[in-house]
Amino acid sequence: MGRLFWKFFFASWLVQAIAVLALSTGVWFKDKNAARRNARVDFGPPAAFAVDAAAHTLRYGGLQALRALLQEHGWLAVYAVDSKDHELLDRTTSPTLLQQLRQLHETDPNSHALQEVKTQDETWLLFAARQPRPPGGAVGGVHPAATSGLGAMRGTGDGIIPRAHRPPRDNYFPVMPMLLAMLGSLVSAALMAWHFAKPIRRLRNAVDAVAHGKLDTRVGAPAKGGDELTELSRDFDRMAQQLENSADAQRQLLHDVSHEMRSPLARLQAAIGLARQRPERVDTWLDRIERESERMDGMIGDVLALARLDGGVDQALDEDISVDELVAQVADDAGFEAQAAGKSVRIEAHGPASVRGSAELLHSAIENVMRNAVKHTPEGSEVTVTVSRDEAARKVRISVCDQGPGVPPGELELIFRPFQRGSQNGNLPGNGLGLAIADRVVRKHGGSIHAHNRDSGGLCVEIALPLAEHA
Known part of the structure; x- marks a missing residue:
């Protein structure tokens, strides 16, 4: 037994023992005084x-x-x-x-x-x-x-x-009842101390295991019911799960970053070598080095944004955001860029809708989804953006659909993971982080995001966000 058990045990037993002793002594004195008075004065x-x-x-x-x-x-x-x-x-x-x-x-x-x-x-x-x-x-x-x-x-x-003729009773101190009461208080104090000390001891062992790197450790508290200690155990399990997920995400991110950085670094080294071998074409190799540097810079920025979202470090979600206005702004910017490639963006909004969150984060998420659609839709086609309210579910739905080749059904869930790209899009520029960032932002706002292929061809990405309470 740990020290906490003995503290609980002695504290609770001492309180009960004092109460039993005080009650026994009071009853004894009361009976004794009553006996003395009854032995001396008669009221019959x-x-x-x-x-x-x-x-x-x-x-x-x-x-x-x-x-x-x-x-x-x-x-x-x-x-x-x-x-x-x-x-x-x-x-x-x-x-x-x-x-x-x-x-x-x-x-x-x-x-x-x-x-x-x-x-x-x-x-x-x-x-x-x-x-x-x-x-x-x-x-x-x-x-x-x-x-x-x-x-x-x-x-x-x-x-x-008659009462006056009865001999006075012997008033002995109630030793035996007091001893039985003390024994009962001893057992109850031990049970109470064990009840409090056991979950705390299990929680301490779990904390010690997590501190030594065993992030899969769980206390195993029931999902419902229980007292404050049970709720504390559930909170610990959620914390340990979050730590394990964060650690796994960081390991996977480091692995993916190291893998993705090798290709542009190899091309940079090759361009530098060629520039030294053929000085007359140094301008060509410098252009190549510049493109690879910009790609690495964009990748590093996306990795940092993803790391901040996974770590929970970002803006507070306390702004009232008009979703239809935000989507219209992003669609206008994306449409302006799409015109250079002979593409267009069309928006369909069905009524105003507002959500609670971070306008900067949601702008980034919707922009990543829309840019991804513009990139994959063929020249001469359009990207359709639809904003609608779902009153029954109290959600606003944002659907972004392109007319590209789509994604194989087995890869629809994978495209929201970092550095995961559809097998049919290997020749297009990108690092596979845009949809992963959008997924983190949407989930941070209490929403959901998923993708499905259109029957007429192309990919649709749908974002569902909870409506603000006053919306």
Whole structure:
């Protein structure tokens, strides 16, 4: 077990142990005080009868008559205490008990078992205290029934001994219940600590594995439900998946870049060698070197853009963008360039539509798709761009279709990967990064992109983006 388990265990067990101890001690003191009070003061019917008789005696006979009554022997001893806690017969009384009895009388002044009687000189508190019952049921040799009438209320006819006759209970500290409660708290604390420590320990092991380069490590949390620790485990799995995907993409990108850079570098080296061998044609080789340099520069720019998109480092997606206006702007630029090659771009917009995102990124994505279509459509043909709203799916769809040779069905998904080009387009210029960048941008905006061949010939690339909430 780790340190976190023991921290949880001791903290939770200590809290439960203190609670059990405090509760047990409080109950014990309460029972003990109640037992002491019940052992000393009686509030039953016989006591009420005796106190009521003593009160009447004091009111109508005075202190001498009350003293004579109290001196009689009986199984109920009535006490008369003045305001200075002095008992009429000089019997010992507890000041704490007397204070409690006075407070009790204030809350229940109509009780016959606890009365205050005012005389000319003093206010007397009258109550009855239990006395041990002599063997044989007689008090001082006199049957209780004959003792000033106080024994008349002794029996109830059902054979139950009145409360005043019961011996006081032994009030031991509840050791056994407390030990059982402590054992239960010990088990519950261990289970709770294990419940919290186990997922954290699994998460720690997974983090350690990822730190050592094992990016395929997963905690394996359930897809739904669970507590905050389960949600943390799911977040870790998503993070590890993203790290693994990023690492794989970087490795593949480095491999593709190194492969794609070899050809222009080889041509640059060949042009430099030829320029040295044939100085009279140096201008021709310099033109070649310039073209290869521009191609490498464009490739490096596309690679950096792709790396930024894969790494999540780019503009914030917080702009309101009019898609129909953005597509019209890109189509106008692409159409101007297409005119030089005898091609054209036609746009069909069906109503305004707006999305939320980055205008710069979406411009780059749509431009890459449109330039790719212009490049592959034959001379004298046109590229058709359609913008439409899908109210049912709450999406705007941008379709760019050319009239070129299309792409073999098995390669339709591959053309959105870096440096992947259709097998029928090997002779056309390009580095295979345009559609890959468009794919990253569209997915970053929560949309989708796919390609399909037209029945009449040519390739269509369709982009679907979620409409803005207010659109």
